[in-house]
Amino acid sequence: MTHLLDPQEMARADRLAMEWGTAGITLMDKAGAAVADVVARRPLVTRVTILCGPGNNGGDGFVAARLLAQRGFRVRLALLGDRGRLTGDAAQAAERWRGAVEDAAAFDPEDADLIVDALFGAGLTRDLDGVARAVVARMAASGKPVIAVDLPSGVDGATGAVRGVAAQAVETVTFFRRKPGHLLLPGRTLCGKLRVADIGIPDLVLDEIRPKTSANEPALWLPAFPIPSAGGHKYARGHAVVVSGGRWTAGAARLAARACLRAGAGLVTVGAPEAALPMHAASYAALMVRPVEEASDLRHLLEDRRLSAIVMGPGLGVGATTRDLVSAATGAGRHLVLDADALTSFAGDLKGLADVVGSAAGTVVTPHEGEFGRLFGDVVSADADKLTRARTAAQALGGVVVLKGADTVVAAPDGRAAIAANAPPYLATAGAGDVLAGIICGLLAQGMPAYEAAAAGVWLHGEAARAFGPGLIADDLPEALPGVYRKLFEEAGAL
Numbered sequence: 001m002t003h004l005l006d007p008q009e010m011a012r013a014d015r016l017a018m019e020w021g022t023a024g025i026t027l028m029d030k031a032g033a034a035v036a037d038v039v040a041r042r043p044l045v046t047r048v049t050i051l052c053g054p055g056n057n058g059g060d061g062f063v064a065a066r067l068l069a070q071r072g073f074r075v076r077l078a079l080l081g082d083r084g085r086l087t088g089d090a091a092q093a094a095e096r097w098r099g100a101v102e103d104a105a106a107f108d109p110e111d112a113d114l115i116v117d118a119l120f121g122a123g124l125t126r127d128l129d130g131v132a133r134a135v136v137a138r139m140a141a142s143g144k145p146v147i148a149v150d151l152p153s154g155v156d157g158a159t160g161a162v163r164g165v166a167a168q169a170v171e172t173v174t175f176f177r178r179k180p181g182h183l184l185l186p187g188r189t190l191c192g193k194l195r196v197a198d199i200g201i202p203d204l205v206l207d208e209i210r211p212k213t214s215a216n217e218p219a220l221w222l223p224a225f226p227i228p229s230a231g232g233h234k235y236a237r238g239h240a241v242v243v244s245g246g247r248w249t250a251g252a253a254r255l256a257a258r259a260c261l262r263a264g265a266g267l268v269t270v271g272a273p274e275a276a277l278p279m280h281a282a283s284y285a286a287l288m289v290r291p292v293e294e295a296s297d298l299r300h301l302l303e304d305r306r307l308s309a310i311v312m313g314p315g316l317g318v319g320a321t322t323r324d325l326v327s328a329a330t331g332a333g334r335h336l337v338l339d340a341d342a343l344t345s346f347a348g349d350l351k352g353l354a355d356v357v358g359s360a361a362g363t364v365v366t367p368h369e370g371e372f373g374r375l376f377g378d379v380v381s382a383d384a385d386k387l388t389r390a391r392t393a394a395q396a397l398g399g400v401v402v403l404k405g406a407d408t409v410v411a412a413p414d415g416r417a418a419i420a421a422n423a424p425p426y427l428a429t430a431g432a433g434d435v436l437a438g439i440i441c442g443l444l445a446q447g448m449p450a451y452e453a454a455a456a457g458v459w460l461h462g463e464a465a466r467a468f469g470p471g472l473i474a475d476d477l478p479e480a481l482p483g484v485y486r487k488l489f490e491e492a493g494a495l
């Protein structure tokens, strides 16, 4: 159930269901019934105004209107556009509505306890303007609870962007599967509580559509997750290396190293300049420390082929030394996590980075928006949506891209992408990114493939923040991981 369908894929799911024998009006009846059920469960509602658009989203609204009127609600229905121009299933649904059809242009929100927003869904093709925009703006300003059908009208289902205007919903009812716009911001916020209704589309349509976008949830990556087994030993759980900056910036590597251990790496070695070694040696007894000042030191350390996953960038410094360290870390069988200064050191030189990481077994880069712009600005349009930007970047790099933020997107070069919706706002705190890089490295060290490790890392990071709660600082995140693991392993039946 982690698949997300963009509007074209959803239209294809509808078409396939119909080709395989389910009438369109049957799908619409179930969609409208699901909306009516959600409205009927709201407290203190007797007067419902349903705003219907000119397409099938409006058709769902007509069905919901009929069912709610049958259940005793006082329903007013207002249509945007001309009733005579309704076609197909929507025209059929409108015919069965026996009440008045008012003009949406003149709708007065004051008469309603609740508004159903059935103006536009998957068929939104351009920014709202004119009467449509005015109607949505009036609904948005009314302060009345809004139940959105499929999507808050004006939210783009593929991107989560607001096209012109959209009204905040208290609940949104979508059909069959969620859409990227339900998880990407600001769409996610505007949806309120999201419900997914089964309208009779068979799951088998997904075998035809083969969607490549997913919600970042355990079902996506749990089959590849390195749950420790009875026969395991610490070498089977991998040996990770964290490359540290100097004495005054070593805290970032320390956070990454702690996260790497807590994520389950069997051994973690910190490679640090002499001046920072005592601090690392004293920080956690479980860590090993080795002197690494420059690329030749790292090459020497990595002669031990068991050191298979390396994280670098946090607190490392920007410049030629860091670039050389990145080059020294690549090689057959190596897994790399590059963050922060390791990315900024390649600003404006994506090709240079792509050439360097081309030889690694799996590379994950974890830029925030600023680092992303510096690295991918030449190949990715800043105007494109977050999913497209992350995907384009992953292809250009030949590695997995984690584009961070409140709706972090993980994208692989083959087009797969996952959107996370579990990160709380208080995760935005100094050093949180260092912890994320460390968690991903810890998972790579245990043999998890790069895309799955990146996605799992992002999800675990968000869950750890939620488990700790408000007041969180980055140091708390690794310490919250064991609780998250306990729950995850219990749910997977492994504890």
Ligand SMILES: NC(=O)C1=CN([C@@H]2O[C@H](COP(=O)(O)OP(=O)(O)OC[C@H]3O[C@@H](n4cnc5c(N)ncnc54)[C@H](O)[C@@H]3O)[C@@H](O)[C@H]2O)[C@@H](O)CC1
Residues within 6 Å of the ligand: 011, 014, 024, 025, 027, 028, 029, 031, 053, 054, 055, 056, 057, 058, 059, 060, 089, 119, 120, 121, 122, 123, 124, 125, 126, 127, 128, 129, 132, 149, 150, 151, 175, 199
């Ligand atoms: N049989 C099906 O295909 C089903 C569709 N369903 C519903 O149908 C919806 C999709 O229906 P449609 O594809 O008809 O699309 P919509 O009903 O979302 O919108 C399409 C209509 O809006 C107009 N429009 C688009 N952008 C506009 C803008 N910016 N300003 C003014 N008018 C604009 C289009 O010209 C068209 O008339 C889904 O969101 C869902 O609610 C459900 O009933 C389930 C079954």
Ligand SMILES: Nc1ncnc2c1ncn2[C@@H]1O[C@H](COP(=O)(O)OP(=O)(O)O)[C@@H](O)[C@H]1O
Residues within 6 Å of the ligand: 340, 368, 404, 405, 406, 407, 408, 423, 424, 425, 426, 427, 428, 429, 430, 431, 432, 433, 434, 435, 436, 461
């Ligand atoms: N508004 C937000 N809500 C939830 N998570 C956020 C938000 N803003 C940022 N984050 C997350 O916080 C972390 C910050 O990382 P980063 O920007 O690298 O900071 P730092 O360099 O201080 O560690 C990332 O995992 C990012 O996805």
Ligand SMILES: [K+]
Residues within 6 Å of the ligand: 057, 117, 118, 119, 120, 121, 148, 149, 150, 151, 152, 153
């Ligand atoms: K809608």
